[in-house]
Amino acid sequence: MNLSRIANKGTSAIKKYIPGKSVKEAQAELGIAEMIKLASNENAFGAAPSSVRSIRELADQIHVYPDSQSREIRFRLAEQLGVQAAEITTGNGADGVIYNLGMAVIDQGDEIIFPRITFPIYETISRVMRGIPVYSQMSDLHIDLADISRNIGERTKLVFLCNPNNPTGDALPPEEVKAFLQSVPDHVLVVLDEAYIDFTEGESRLDSVGIFRDGMSNLFILRSFSKIYGLAGLRFGYGIGDADLVALINLIKPPFDVSILAEQAAIEALEDREFVHSTVEGCSEEKRYFYEQLDKLGLQYIRSHTNFILIDTGQDAQEVFQALLLQGIIVRAATLYSLPNHIRVTIGQHAQNERFFEALREVLTI
Ligand SMILES: Cc1ncc(COP(=O)(O)O)c(C=O)c1O
Structure with a gap:
């Protein structure tokens, strides 16, 4: 071959x-x-003990397909976050959501900006979809927001911003991120990957969902249940974004990418403060x-x-x-x-x- x-x-x-x-x-x-x-x-x-228990209890139901719309976890997340369930899309880990989003929005020739040192999956999906990766410079080992802004142009479709960043562990000052988000033109979608946000304490933590609720429709926030909730082996992640964008992503994503075990474990984990x-x-x-x-x-x-x-x-x-x-x-x-x-x-x-x-x-x- x-x-x-x-x-x-x-x-x-x-x-x-x-x-x-x-x-x-x-x-x-x-x-x-x-x-x-x-x-x-x-x-x-x-992992949360109630998540582990729920999996044992569901063991005799694994011959049945899961709810393709993950309704229950989306409604619970929506309630907790103060957004609409229609503004939440779920996936097979945050990785799955990144792929679903990438497939839904990236066209050949689109420019996709991400920092030179960051989570590598952004580059993978950009290349698969024949987007053009544009690397923003680091300032020492910190993400340089000004350089991201300088790289934004007519052909920019997406900016991936990982905050806190992997692999540096660094979080950008919330006021700087907020000012940056406000400065991004409407035609550019900012994907704010917050896989680690629950480990970010006090003043270092940006209220990203508040910014979304206040009307920034070109912001897509990504979250993972692998880290804080300890469900890495089960795979559950979600994204918060404009309802039309979420509908577009849901149109193309694999219908059963969140298993019944993953959804139920996530529901339990969410309650376990x-x-x-x-x-x-x-x-x-x-x-x-x-x-x-x-x-x-x-x-x-x-x-x-x-x-x-x-x-x-x-x-x-x-x-x-x-x-x-x-x-x-x-x-x-x-x-x-x-x-x-x-x-x-x-x-x-x-x-x-x-x-x-x-x-x-x-x-x-x-
Ligand atoms: C920054 C970042 N985003 C996304 C992911 C993917 O998380 P998940 O396990 O939910 O697919 C990871 C996993 O390490 C990560 O570090």
């Missing part, structure tokens, strides 16, 4: 997304029984531990508004990643993000974080 004749031409420049190494994969490669995975920004505290609170508290406490330890080691890092930290190891990150792996710790080398010396480490439970630092101390003295 001549693949180059068959393949969608948009796929030719796509860099393969390399997910965090799984525990099983690392165990099979290295034969180490006890591995700790701090590589994919999963919730270190598990206690789990959310303890996750945020636990994560904040562990972040303080990270900062203390990193300061002692004299390593540079970015203060995080998420459940992970980007660390400058001052050495080849791929080598640090390999050496940590041999010690039973899986992190993420940020080479994928063109950061040759940085690793991205998910905040784990305290004992896991202690083991990470023991291993890191050993690796850095080699």
